[in-house]
Amino acid sequence: MQLETYISDLLYRYDCVTIPELGALLTKRHSAVIDEVSSAFYPPKKVISFNEQLQQSDGLLVSYISEVEKIPFSTASEKVQKYVRSIKSYLIEGETITFKNIGDMVLNNEGKIVFQPAYHINYLTDSFGLEQLSTPEILxxxxxxxxxxxxxxxxxxxxxxxxxxxxxxxxxxxxxxxxxxxxxxxxxxxxxxxxxxxxxxxxxxxxxxxxQEATFVIDNPLPAATIRLEKQSGKYHIVAGAFRVEENAENSIKQLRSEGFKARILGVNKYGLHEVVYESFEDRMEAIEALRDIRKNHNSSAWMLVRDLE
Structure with a gap:
C-alpha cells in the first residue's frame, strides 16, 4: 500500500494527518524569506513536523483510503494497522523509514521517533508555481x-x-x-x-x-479700388502673400479675384503685415488639395495658415 501517497494528498488540504498508532504529521505555514548570504528568495510554504504523542485515529486517513480504493472502512483500517506494525519493526531494527515527498523517520537512543522533513516539496497551495529565486548582489x-x-x-x-x-x-x-x-x-x-x-x-x-514678409509680385499694379467681399468662413487659409502697405494688398486681391480666386485680406499679423489669402476652407483635406493646385499652377510660394476666425 502506498501510504505516503495518501498522506501527501491530505497534507495539501489539512494541517494534521494522523497515522493511527504511529503519530501525527503536522503542517505550519511559514512566510516568504530572503537568504542574505545566498541572495535567494523563498516563497511561503508549509513546514512539516511530527508528533509521536498524537496516535489516536481521527478517521481522516482511513476514510480517504477507503474512498480511493473503494473498500470498506474496516478493511482500510486493518491495512493501515498492518502497515504501521511493519514500519515499527523496521524502526526497531535501526533502519530509516523514508516517506516519499514527506520525510524520514528513525529511532534515537531513547527509542523515540526522530523525524526529518523533506524540503523539496511545498504543500502550500497558495504558493503553487512559485519557485526559489536567486539574484546577484549589486556592487x-x-x-x-x-x-x-x-x-x-x-x-x-x-x-x-x-x-x-x-x-x-x-x-x-x-x-x-x-x-x-x-x-x-x-x-x-x-x-x-x-x-x-x-x-x-x-x-x-x-x-x-x-x-510673412514675402510679397506678392505683380508686374503691372492696378490702381487702388474699393472691393466688396462676401463673408468667408473656415480656419484653413491658403496665403498668397503679406504686404507692409495696405494698398498693395488691395491690388493683389483684385488681381487674384480677376483670376477666379475668392481672395481677401485675412488681417494684420504680429509683424504689421497685411495677409492676403486665396481662399479659406472648413475642411482640412479640401485646403490641402487647393494648396497643391495653387503651388503647381499659380504660386509655388503659397502656404497654408491654420487660424480660427474671430
Missing amino acids: RETYTKEVEEIEKVIPITVSNPKGNRFLKYAAVAIIALTLGIVGAGAYINQQIADHNKLAQEEANEKIDHSI
Whole structure:
C-alpha cells in the first residue's frame, strides 16, 4: 500500500494527518524569506513536523483510503494497522523509514521517533508555481571606483554652453552608462528634449518671419479700388502673400479675384503685415488639395495658415 501517497494528498488540504498508532504529521505555514548570504528568495510554504504523542485515529486517513480504493472502512483500517506494525519493526531494527515527498523517520537512543522533513516539496497551495529565486548582489562601491578612475582620465569641462552643448551631453551620457543609473539617463533625455524644443521654436520663428514678409509680385499694379467681399468662413487659409502697405494688398486681391480666386485680406499679423489669402476652407483635406493646385499652377510660394476666425 502506498501510504505516503495518501498522506501527501491530505497534507495539501489539512494541517494534521494522523497515522493511527504511529503519530501525527503536522503542517505550519511559514512566510516568504530572503537568504542574505545566498541572495535567494523563498516563497511561503508549509513546514512539516511530527508528533509521536498524537496516535489516536481521527478517521481522516482511513476514510480517504477507503474512498480511493473503494473498500470498506474496516478493511482500510486493518491495512493501515498492518502497515504501521511493519514500519515499527523496521524502526526497531535501526533502519530509516523514508516517506516519499514527506520525510524520514528513525529511532534515537531513547527509542523515540526522530523525524526529518523533506524540503523539496511545498504543500502550500497558495504558493503553487512559485519557485526559489536567486539574484546577484549589486556592487555599487565597485561602480563608484570605476567612475572615479574615468573622471581622472576624462575631465569634463564646459567653457562655452552653446558651442560645447553636444560635448556636455556626450560626457554626461558616458557617466550615465558607466554608473547604470536610470536617473542620469532621464536627466540627459530631458536636457536634449529642452534643447530640441528651443531649437524648433527658433526655427519656426525664422520661417514664419521669412514667409510673412514675402510679397506678392505683380508686374503691372492696378490702381487702388474699393472691393466688396462676401463673408468667408473656415480656419484653413491658403496665403498668397503679406504686404507692409495696405494698398498693395488691395491690388493683389483684385488681381487674384480677376483670376477666379475668392481672395481677401485675412488681417494684420504680429509683424504689421497685411495677409492676403486665396481662399479659406472648413475642411482640412479640401485646403490641402487647393494648396497643391495653387503651388503647381499659380504660386509655388503659397502656404497654408491654420487660424480660427474671430
